Each structure stands twice: as C-alpha cells, then as structure tokens.
Amino acid sequence: MATHFLGDTAVLLGRSLRHITRSVDTIITTTITPIAMMLLFVYVFGGAIDTGSVSYVNYMLPGILLITIASGIAYTALRLFLDMKGGIFERFQSMPIARSSVLWAHVLTSLVANVISLVVVVGVALLMGFRSGAGVSAWLAVAGILILFTLALTWIAVIPGLTAKSVDGAGAFSYPLIFLPFISSAFVPTDTMPGPVRAFADNQPVTSIVNTIRALFTRQPIGTDIWTALAWCAGILIVAYIFANISYRRRIS
Template identity: 65%
Template sequence: MSSAALHDTRLLTARSLRHILRSPDTIITTAITPIAMMLLFVFVFGGAINTGSSESYVDYMLPGILIITIASGVAYTSYRLFLDMSEGMMLRLRSLPISRSSILWGHVLTSLAANAISLLLVIGVAFLAGFRAQASVLDWLAVAALLLATTLALTWVAVIAGLSAKTVDGASAFSYPLILLPFISSAFVPTDSMPKAVAWFAEHQPITAIVDSLRSLLTGSGVDASIWVSAAWLLGLLAAAWGLSLYVFARKTRG
C-alpha cells in the first residue's frame, strides 16, 4: 500500500472507529449473546454433556463461543458498509481523489479492533465462570493470531454482504448461518456423539479445525495437525472473500 493509501485508510478507520466509540452498545451486544450462551451451556446444559475429556466444560467450549462472538461481531461491518452505500457517503468518498481500497479497509480495520474488544470481554467473563488456560505466552500469541485471522476472513465475507445487500436486514442476515455453524462442529460436543452424516460434516467443516486448534493451544497441549487445516481454510476463505469483495466493489461502483 502506498503512503497516500495508508493516509486515507488511517482517516477512514478513525471515522469508523468513532462510530463504535459513540455507540459502544455495538460491542456490548456483540459480546452479550455469546456470554449468555456460554453461561447457559456451562451452568445449565454443561452438567449433562460428556465431552470424554478431563477438562472442565467451560475450557472445552470457550473456543466455539469465541467463534460465535466473531460471527456476530462482523455483522456490524456489513451494516455500516450498507449505510455508506445507501446514504450518499459512498458517492462522496468515491468522488474524492483518495485511494479506493482505503474505503473498504477503513471498515475492515475497525472490525478487527471492535472484535478484539468483544473477544477480550468474553474471555474475561469466561475467567469469572471458571475458565483456566494452561497456555504459554507463545500459545496465547498463536491463539490471538488464529482469532485475528478468523476475524479478518469473516470480515471480508461481511464486506461482500454489506456491498450487495438491498436492505438493512439483508446486510446482516449472512451472519446467522455463521453463528449456527459452530453448533455443528466439535465446539460444544464431540463429533463422534453425532449421527454419522452430521458427524462427517462436522469433522470436515472449518470451524472444527479452528476450534480444535484453539482448544489444544489453550489447554497447553501445543499444536497438532488441526492448526494446518485451520490455516489452510482461513487463508483460502480470506483470499476468496477478499477477491470477491473487490470484484463486487468494482462492479457496484462502476456504471
């Protein structure tokens, strides 16, 4: 990125971050549903769930909750982008002599910041609910990198939704399947407890790999093969969503 593009991106990120500072409820609502789910699972359902491992249930399911947090957090990106598209703001920005990519990156960087805060909130409550990690500093860094990569990839999916949506509701509807996806993965119950077809799906979808990687990092078991599967999924998704975003952006903004 050229220094001019960085300058524009910094300004537009600051603008978008200000939206979050002025309506902190977007962060609270992002964090509150996963927190409620976590408490429900830990203190209501958890006693009846047999994960087949010795770790406490909150340790087991936190990675899935973190993915749900990200999936609901990125919906705000498509919402804000949709508003820019439907109000005159996008026309004005595009009529300025600024870098075009900065218009999208401003929203994407804001999403990274907002989701990081939501994730910290959720992890904080998890600690209060009894979550304990055996992770080293290096493990934690790997956890942070994985969560960041997941947020980045899903944010670009959100960008596609925000650019192509026709209504406000449509802009955030894409996030519902994303929020449900962790339930059909190893996030809350081991996949071998599921019917055969469902288990097959669960074992081969990206959330299972990501959740397994996060879990093994947090429990201090180090990395296993799942981290490479996760990395491959995330890089693939990131490349596809980013490319498609740029394509949709170019198409939507060219007559």
C-alpha cells in the same frame, strides 16, 4: 495514489472507530449473545456433556469466541451498507483518495471491534472459571488464529455490505455463520453425532479451528489441526477478498 493509501485508510479508520466508541451498544450486542450462550451451556447443558478431563468452560470457550466473531462481523456489513445508502460512500469515491482505503478502513474497524469483544468474552469466561496454562507463545498463536478468522469473515461480510438491498439483508448472512459452531466440536465431542452429521462436523472449518485453539489453551499437542485451520482461514480470506473486490468494482464503475 499508493502514497495516500495508508494516510487515507488511517483517517477513515479514525472515523469508523468513532462510530464504535459512540455506539458502545454494538459492542454490547455483539458480546451479549455469546456470553448468554456461555452461561446457558456451562450452567445448564454443560453438566450433561462429557468432555473428559477438561472442564466444560475450558472446553467450549474456543467455540464461543468464534460465535463472538461471527456476530461481530454483521456490524461491518451493516456499517458499510449504511455508508452506501447514505451517500457518504459516493462522496468518498468522488474525492481524490485511494479508493481501496474505504473498504480497508471498514475491515480494520471490524478487527478492532472484534478484538474488544473477544477480550470482554474472555474476561467473563475467566470469571466463570475458565483457566488456561497456556504460555505467551500459545496465547499469541490463539490471537493470531482469531485475527485471521476475523479477517476472513470480515471480507465475507463486505460482500453483503456492498450488495444488500436492505438493512436486514445486510445482516442476515451472519446467522448461518453463527450457527456453524453448533455442528462442530465446539460444544460436544463429534463422536456422539450420527454418521453424516459427524462427517460434516469433522470436515467443516470450525472444528479444526476450535480443536487448535482448545489444544493451545490446554497445552495439548496440536497435531495437524492447526494446518487445516490455517488453510481454511487463508482460503476463506482469499476467496472472500476476491469476491468482495469484484463487488466493489461493480459498485464503483
């Protein structure tokens, strides 16, 4: 079976990617919310937010990128749910293919779709005046963190995709994830927040990830944030992967 894993995953990945290229609206809906937020924050709220020497669009882009990913992965749950519901999932499971390919194809599709969305959002940010002096290695580090974050959230998305009872249920889990950057350092410095809120904001995953990406973009020293960020991403990834596979095994046995 292992010999077929790569080939089967590639075939199924090709299938899901066609879903994306044929319903470009999913990319548009994924990017429209973060872009609208970006416009709102930069041109409406941003003037009143003191971010020191960093221009506001530069300050908030990392948070917007995380929101883009959080709204993008909802489609992974949705596509998986529709496969389960439509019967094609059962067809795949009753065929002589590597069974884990079915999940991996969806996960890799999520990665590709999110990369496209992120490129679109960064493009709009550039038009709005985002500038970074980051070198190639810093950009690669940003890309690496975003990919890791996407994978972690995608494996979370697999769980409702496999277990949801309705389309709404399959997508609903992403709302708290989209909301999480608002209670972090993504849009305002956390030191203006009241004690308990600040404590939450400082210690939740988004803050360390946002701070790391921001430091990479603005060529500031990264400090220990990057290790906290990587630990969060890896931790979420591993836990979500395990739970997703437990749900998967329940569905197929």
